[in-house]
Amino acid sequence: RTVYVNGEYLPEEDAKISIFDRSFLMADGVYEVTSVLDGKLIDFEGHKVRLERSLNELDMQKPEAFDDLLEIHRELVRANEITDGLVYLQVSRGSAGDRDFAYPSEDVKPTLVLFTQNKPGLADSPAAKKGIKVISIEDQRWGRRDIKTVQLLYPSMGKMMAKAAGADDAWMVEDGFVTEGTSNNAYIVKGNTIITRQLSNDILHGITRAAVLRFAKEAQMTVEERSFTMEEAKEADEAFITSASTFVMPVVEMDGVPVGTGEVGSVAPRLREIYLDESR
Numbered sequence: 001r002t003v004y005v006n007g008e009y010l011p012e013e014d015a016k017i018s019i020f021d022r023s024f025l026m027a028d029g030v031y032e033v034t035s036v037l038d039g040k041l042i043d044f045e046g047h048k049v050r051l052e053r054s055l056n057e058l059d060m061q062k063p064e065a066f067d068d069l070l071e072i073h074r075e076l077v078r079a080n081e082i083t084d085g086l087v088y089l090q091v092s093r094g095s096a097g098d099r100d101f102a103y104p105s106e107d108v109k110p111t112l113v114l115f116t117q118n119k120p121g122l123a124d125s126p127a128a129k130k131g132i133k134v135i136s137i138e139d140q141r142w143g144r145r146d147i148k149t150v151q152l153l154y155p156s157m158g159k160m161m162a163k164a165a166g167a168d169d170a171w172m173v174e175d176g177f178v179t180e181g182t183s184n185n186a187y188i189v190k191g192n193t194i195i196t197r198q199l200s201n202d203i204l205h206g207i208t209r210a211a212v213l214r215f216a217k218e219a220q221m222t223v224e225e226r227s228f229t230m231e232e233a234k235e236a237d238e239a240f241i242t243s244a245s246t247f248v249m250p251v252v253e254m255d256g257v258p259v260g261t262g263e264v265g266s267v268a269p270r271l272r273e274i275y276l277d278e279s280r
């Protein structure tokens with residue numbers, strides 16, 4: 001694989017960052033994942049805008065190459081011959097050459113790393129036809145989930161808990177209400193109404209979420225942005241998740257209880273089709 005590190009395109013085995021990099025020592029870094037379908041970047045501009053917001057919220061400098069990010073994404077897709085896959089981007093506050101809780105001075109430049117992941121057939125994953133199973137777990141993440149930081153230990157634990165329970169993912173619950181999935185936004189469907197948690201610091205403002213809600217409204221569906229409980233979710237007609245890597249993915253089981261008929265319904269596949277058609 002050809003990867004990008006601080007201005008250079010390199011074979012992955014030659015790519016290096018400091019052991020003092022703050023993303024490594026302090027999880028002081030932010031990231032974005034952009035999907036590629038048929039060689040084309042999906043929602044690139046949305047991811048770039050959110051990256052800028054994450055950097056601002058953390059008082060992190062923009063990498064020098066910020067304005068070249070589209071070009072860098074395209075070059076990596078080209079160099080690695082990605083038809084379907086993902087581009088991962090990470091910015092950290094860089095390395096001051098030692099461990100220190102305080103942020104380094106302004107002359108320490110951020111670290112910028114990008115790499116691709118080849119995922120042939122990303123948009124026709126069998127899970128989209130079958131639906132996925134989720135369990136519910138307590139949301140034990142920090143309070144600024146709107147910032148896309150690399151603090152992914154709790155989401156990783158959640159995926160492992162799901163796996164141990166024979167499920168595919170976990171929906172996280174705080175004060176009785178679902179926040180989101182470990183790496184996706186969560187939705188339920190009742191009749192012609194799509195319900196998903198309102199935006200706040202409690203969840204990531206999904207780029208796929210914004211697009212899907214726009215398409216749902218254009219398709220005359222009703223969108224309610226509000227909190228919901230697992231109890232309400234288990235009684236919904238349908239449920240689904242969205243993210244850059246799963247697009248729209250139906251959820252057919254929650255904590256061992258079938259959602260609706262227990263089969264993939266009609267709304268989630270329809271939204272998936274619209275999303276894939278419109279964004280390609």
Ligand code: PDD
Nearest residue numbers: 033182183184185204206207208243244
């Ligand atoms: N995850 N919520 C969380 C906690 C996420 O980590 C993600 C994305 C989303 C969906 O956001 P978007 O639609 O912009 O991808 C919601 C990425 C895909 C990841 O960590 O791999």
